[in-house]
Amino acid sequence: MTTVVPGKGPGQGPGQGPGQGPDASGAADRAAVRVTDRAADRPAGGLAERGTDGEPGPETYESAFDAAVAADERIEPRDWMPDAYRATLVRQIAQHAHSEIIGMMPEANWLSRAPSLRRKAILMAKVQDEAGHGLYLYGAAETLGTGRDELLDKLHSGRQKYSSIFNYPTLTWADVGAIGWLVDGAAITNQVPLCRCSYGPYARAMVRICKEESFHQRQGYELLLVLSRGTDAQHAMAQDAIDRWWWPSLMMFGPPDDESAHSAQSMAWKIKRHSNDELRQRFVDICVPQAEALGLTLPDPDLRWNEEAGHWDFGAIDWGEFKAVLKGNGPCNEQRISQRRRAHEDGAWVRDAAAAHARKRQEAASR
Amino acid sequence: MSSDWPLWEVFVRSRRGLSHTHAGSLHAPDAELALRNARDLYTRRSEGISIWVVPSSAVTASSPDEKDPFFEPAADKPYRHPTFYEVPEGVKNL
Numbered sequence: 001m002t003t004v005v006p007g008k009g010p011g012q013g014p015g016q017g018p019g020q021g022p023d024a025s026g027a028a029d030r031a032a033v034r035v036t037d038r039a040a041d042r043p044a045g046g047l048a049e050r051g052t053d054g055e056p057g058p059e060t061y062e063s064a065f066d067a068a069v070a071a072d073e074r075i076e077p078r079d080w081m082p083d084a085y086r087a088t089l090v091r092q093i094a095q096h097a098h099s100e101i102i103g104m105m106p107e108a109n110w111l112s113r114a115p116s117l118r119r120k121a122i123l124m125a126k127v128q129d130e131a132g133h134g135l136y137l138y139g140a141a142e143t144l145g146t147g148r149d150e151l152l153d154k155l156h157s158g159r160q161k162y163s164s165i166f167n168y169p170t171l172t173w174a175d176v177g178a179i180g181w182l183v184d185g186a187a188i189t190n191q192v193p194l195c196r197c198s199y200g201p202y203a204r205a206m207v208r209i210c211k212e213e214s215f216h217q218r219q220g221y222e223l224l225l226v227l228s229r230g231t232d233a234q235h236a237m238a239q240d241a242i243d244r245w246w247w248p249s250l251m252m253f254g255p256p257d258d259e260s261a262h263s264a265q266s267m268a269w270k271i272k273r274h275s276n277d278e279l280r281q282r283f284v285d286i287c288v289p290q291a292e293a294l295g296l297t298l299p300d301p302d303l304r305w306n307e308e309a310g311h312w313d314f315g316a317i318d319w320g321e322f323k324a325v326l327k328g329n330g331p332c333n334e335q336r337i338s339q340r341r342r343a344h345e346d347g348a349w350v351r352d353a354a355a356a357h358a359r360k361r362q363e364a365a366s367r
Numbered sequence: 368m369s370s371d372w373p374l375w376e377v378f379v380r381s382r383r384g385l386s387h388t389h390a391g392s393l394h395a396p397d398a399e400l401a402l403r404n405a406r407d408l409y410t411r412r413s414e415g416i417s418i419w420v421v422p423s424s425a426v427t428a429s430s431p432d433e434k435d436p437f438f439e440p441a442a443d444k445p446y447r448h449p450t451f452y453e454v455p456e457g458v459k460n461l
Binding site: 148 | 374392397400412
């Protein structure tokens with residue numbers, strides 16, 4: 001059972017986000033789920049952790065939280081959690097959600113120019129999935145007491161980030177394939193362990209996302225395979241796309257372990273289960289044989305099988321480029337964020353109209 | 368602004384014979400649009416044959432703060448389970 005004691009710690013708990021009533025957002029998720037937390041075969045122990053006066057002290061909350069994390073139990077929205085745990089989750093989930101939404105742009109760029117109806121239908125379904133993934137994740141972030149408008153505002157003002165990979169342009173149709181195979185492939189490698197993340201709503205969103213994500217990777221791989229086996233020009237186009245997307249895909253796993261600012265704490269909280277370098281290596285090992293089957297090469301002269309380690313050794317990553325793109329100097333940073341802002345502003349009248357319509361109907365119904 | 372749109376909880380029945388299960392939440396201006404959005408968000412791959420949407424504000428939830436006392440009455444009643452009872456060896460269909 002979960003011994004985490006909830007929401008009355010100083011300044012803690014649900015529904016205290018700006019502009020929220022008690023338990024405003026996602027009340028059901030915030031609460032109903034808890035009933036199922038209780039495994040029938042575990043002894044009840046929560047009461048013992050309470051203070052003698054019946055009111056639990058802050059150290060009780062903290063130790064209950066630590067115990068739950070240590071026991072691999074899930075933390076749910078109304079549970080007490082350290083401020084820094086909450087802030088880390090909001091930052092990570094928001095960045096993840098923003099990445100899904102911004103990630104629609106490079107691919108949507110090719111919707112109107114897909115080479116066949118089949119490819120167009122597939123790409124539309126994929127882009128629609130990305131919107132869905134963004135919404136699952138915004139929903140998960142909102143369970144932590146941060147409103148949707150605040151999240152969008154922080155994206156639009158650059159105070160929250162999205163994955164740097166989407167600051168690269170999609171120059172040819174083959175880029176759609178490279179994104180599916182490499183970018184979504186890297187995302188899956190990152191995301192599968194997140195299905196066991198200690199925060200329940202995030203883990204549940206990731207389960208759903210991972211299920212849907214594998215189609216994304218496969219359609220990209222198939223697209224590249226068709227091009228690779230096509231004319232010389234098509235083959236060259238596929239190779240060029242891989243040459244451009246390979247290194248940025250490796251950067252998606254984040255800085256090397258010894259430079260990663262948040263890694264250690266996130267691993268201790270079981271938000272993160274594997275280190276950046278570990279996941280990056282896993283991804284390289286997966287991709288090498290897949291590239292071979294495609295009949296295409298990965299643009300790394302240092303790529304070598306290391307018999308002893310049982311892994312593929314790979315060349316040095318240009319972290320200077322990574323930092324430059326992160327700082328806003330990538331090829332498309334400006335374009336992505338201004339397009340996102342414009343879409344939001346242009347959609348304002350639709351949101352207002354829908355709200356006005358709902359209000360009108362409600363008034364008519366109550367008359 | 369989306370903040371003006373209330374939050375809805377979405378429940379999906381995946382197939383006949385099963386109950387509706389909580390799938391997640393979404394923002395929508397009214398119930399009708401909540402239902403349509405829920406279809407697009409939670410059943411893109413035929414995950415459901417029926418959807419309920421409920422305003423999140425209409426959900427009354429037990430407080431995790433009193434979780435233990437709230438559910439305690441069930442904890443000391445093992446006689447509610449069939450395994451509590453002794454049955455002589457060889458007795459069948461019981």
